Amino acid sequence: MRRIPNRNKNGSFVFMTSKKKARTTVKARIRKLIQNAGAKPAQDLIKQINAVLAGWVNYFRIGNSSRAFSEVPDYTEMKIRTLLTRRKRRRKRSIGWQRWSNEYLYGVLGLYWDWKVLPLKSAESYR
Template identity: 35%
Template sequence: MENSGSAGVPLGDVMKHLNASLRGWVGYFHYRNSSKVLEKVKMQAEQRLRTHLMKRHKITDRGTALLRFPSQKLYADYGLYKVPLTAGWKTAHASV
């Protein structure tokens, strides 16, 4: 019988794939004035992980999930990649 969701996938594998995707997004979009976009990416990643954990732990209430899996816990306990919100470099072009 096939699993219809990712709740049966080992959490380490989920985090590995999620963090790789986040690093790719940051590497591609992390330049001047990207903080608003990266904030949305960060919030989406936190919510997606929280939703996955809700399914894994059979939690149906979002309020309960926010209390049980606050953002700090997602980073400290689950190892979620911390998306930088300030640009590490100023332009997307190499200087001449």
């Protein structure tokens, strides 16, 4: 959390976002889950990943975290697509964006999709 000067008005506003270390930690947990998956069905793996993502998102939801939030789902999608490509024993020309669309990841497999950031309340509402 830090104060940023407001360009349009006098004063400043509070800028709250997750730190780089927090994003790195959640990505490491996702990577570890995927590495230890073995032959586990994709739906079971997604359930475990969803638990990690839901906890992280709910902790950092309030604030100005939309840029930080875009980093984690992009990484998660890439890792899952890479895993599915390896399981189908396809050549790695790409990560699998065409074969496994977002509709498949979020609709069929049920990957966590509640990345909505809640804005901070104004300072007057806390007084």
